[in-house]
Each structure stands twice: as C-alpha cells, then as structure tokens.
Amino acid sequence: MATIPTFPSRDDVLRMARSTTDITGQLLDTAGNITRIAINTLDPRDGSGAEVLRVLRRTTAELAEASASPQAQEAFYRMVDTLTRLGTSGAPLAVHPVSEPAQALLTALGDSLLPVLDAVEPAVEECAAALGELVEAMSPLLPATAGAAAGALLALTPLLQAATEVLRDSAPELRRIADALTAALAPLMPLQVTLAERAAAAGAGVARASLPPLADLTEAAAATAKAARPLLVAGEEILVSGLEQLQPVALAAASRAGRVARAAAVRVSAAVSPAAEPGVVVAVTPG
Known part of the structure; x- marks a missing residue:
C-alpha cells in the first residue's frame, strides 16, 4: 500500500515562495535591461537606430544583389569545385607512403636544428637588438626612402601596364611558345634524370675522397691561424x-x-638672386 506523502511545512512553503520571487525578479530585471538596450539602439529621437536600420537594409540589399548576379554565382560554383578537387586530391596525401619519409625528414630536421637554434639564440637576440637600434637611428631617412620608392613605383607603372597589354594581346603566341618548349623538353627529362643520378654518384665519390684531405687542411689552417x-x-x-x-x-x-661649399653657395645665391638690393655685395671669406 502506497504511503501518503507528507505536506510541506510552513518554512518550506515560505522558502519556495521566496526563491520563486527572487528568480522572477531576476528574470524581470534581465528583460528590462534587454528592452532598455533595444530602445536605446533603435530610438528614433537619437537618430542612431534609424541609421543602423538604414545601413542594415542597404547592406542586405547590396549583398543580395551582388550574390544574385551571374558572375557571383559562377564564382561560387568555381570556388566549390576547386575546394572539392583539393579535398579529393589532397586527402590521399595524408596516407600516401611518400608522406612517411617526409614526416621522418621533418622530424630529423627538427631534432638536428633545435640544438643549433639554442646555441645561436644569444647571437640572434643581440643582432636583432642591434638591427632595431640601426633602424631607429635611420628613421629620419625613412620618409625620403619611402618617397623614392613611391616615385620608382609610379615610374614603373606605365611599363608594367604596357607589358601587360602586350602579353594579353600575344596570348596565342605565348601558348605556341609553351607548347613548343614542352614538346622539346619532354623527351629530355628521362635523360636528365639519368645524368642527374650519375652526377650524384660521381659527386658523392668526390666528396668522400676529398673530405679527409679537407679536414687535414682545415686543421693545419687552424693551427697556423692560432700561431x-x-x-x-x-x-x-x-x-x-x-x-x-x-x-x-x-x-x-x-x-x-x-x-668652402657654404661660401660658394652664398656667393652664387647673391649673384643670381633677382631680389638682391643694388649696391649690396655679399662676400664670405673662408676661415
């Protein structure tokens, strides 16, 4: 037989009522804050709310118009196609057998370079500090350098535009040149690979034979320099x-x-200046 649940006591009822009242007050405060923020943002008397809505409407309309154009749709399709091809062609690289030697090479390079980087860290820090001081000392020359660079870029702009027009007009000839070079170089690639293998073997033999004499020569040079x-x-x-x-x-x-240069400049300025008063002779004698 199921037991009859006991009724809550007066203290329990008061505690639940107080907790419910507190939660309701917090919810009302939060709703009031949200309402106040919305009113302040969209208040037509301030002008900011209407401006925000106007900017949002104009931006949304321009985005919709731009995305609905045939050029944008074609660009989206091309982007999706490119990403699909990259994902399809790049995913097998992670599990390809070639990736294992590459990862081993990167690990070996990292293990070998870490001691070297630790050794040269103080020198690199000093060099960076000296370079920063040099740049700070050369700061007065930076505006002139920037002006010269801007002038050079402006002078090169017509040349680049002319070269672009010539290359654009000569696209068929460029394709013919590329096809001819491809047809001429393609048969030579296997021969180049064979020659490269022979050259690598010969170079390895020469390196093995020349390293011991080079070590002896280095030791002798070090001893001579020490003496x-x-x-x-x-x-x-x-x-x-x-x-x-x-x-x-x-x-x-x-x-x-x-x-002497200042004196000469003063004399030349006095001689050629049309504003010089008559009868006044400017002369500077170098001391």
Whole structure:
C-alpha cells in the first residue's frame, strides 16, 4: 500500500515562495535591461537606430544583389569545385607512403636544428637588438626612402601596364611558345634524370675522397691561424691607431670643405638672386 506523502511545512512553503520571487525578479530585471538596450539602439529621437536600420537594409540589399548576379554565382560554383578537387586530391596525401619519409625528414630536421637554434639564440637576440637600434637611428631617412620608392613605383607603372597589354594581346603566341618548349623538353627529362643520378654518384665519390684531405687542411689552417694570432692582433692595433690619428685630419678637412661649399653657395645665391638690393655685395671669406 502506497504511503501518503507528507505536506510541506510552513518554512518550506515560505522558502519556495521566496526563491520563486527572487528568480522572477531576476528574470524581470534581465528583460528590462534587454528592452532598455533595444530602445536605446533603435530610438528614433537619437537618430542612431534609424541609421543602423538604414545601413542594415542597404547592406542586405547590396549583398543580395551582388550574390544574385551571374558572375557571383559562377564564382561560387568555381570556388566549390576547386575546394572539392583539393579535398579529393589532397586527402590521399595524408596516407600516401611518400608522406612517411617526409614526416621522418621533418622530424630529423627538427631534432638536428633545435640544438643549433639554442646555441645561436644569444647571437640572434643581440643582432636583432642591434638591427632595431640601426633602424631607429635611420628613421629620419625613412620618409625620403619611402618617397623614392613611391616615385620608382609610379615610374614603373606605365611599363608594367604596357607589358601587360602586350602579353594579353600575344596570348596565342605565348601558348605556341609553351607548347613548343614542352614538346622539346619532354623527351629530355628521362635523360636528365639519368645524368642527374650519375652526377650524384660521381659527386658523392668526390666528396668522400676529398673530405679527409679537407679536414687535414682545415686543421693545419687552424693551427697556423692560432700561431699567427699575435701578428694579427698587432696588425689590427696598428690599423686602429692609424685610423685614430687620421680622424682629426679627416674632420678638419670635412669642416673646411663644408665652409668652402657654404661660401660658394652664398656667393652664387647673391649673384643670381633677382631680389638682391643694388649696391649690396655679399662676400664670405673662408676661415
């Protein structure tokens, strides 16, 4: 015989009523916030709501018109066809036997390059920092360089347009050239492969025979350089000392050349300037 469920107590009823009231209040607050956002967005007094609706209508209409054109439909069909072909032809590559040696090669390259990258990391960081400082120091030249590049591009634009027109008009001749080259080179490919295999075998033999003498020569050169290191250091010190002695002379010569150039520029400007006052002679004597 089924038992009769007990009635909830007064505290349980109050707790359920309070929980229901809280949940209802939260729902009403959320609905009020959503309504307030919608009113603020679409408020016709502000003008933003009407502008948003107008932009949405115009964008939707333009997208619909553009997507309904025959050119867009053809482009969509071509994109789908291309993606289908890529998926059909590229999917077998993942399970092809050739992919296994390629993956092994990539793994070996990664394992071999990681120690090298760890070793050269400090040098690369210093070089990058020096390069950043160099670029920052050359920043005044960047506008002039950009202007020169823009001028060069503008000068090349007519040439590129003329070349494009010539190539477009000569499409049949280009196809004939391509067909002729293909017909001439296709029979030579097997011969080239055979010659490449023979050359690879001969090169491998030469490399095996020349590596031991090259190692001996390298060791001898290293020993010679180690023995001649004091002479090299002394020669570098002499060269640096000579440059330090020539620096004041070069600075003085450059300064004098600058003064002479400024004086000549002033005299030329005074001679050719139509706005110069009569009876006034400008003369600068280089000091």
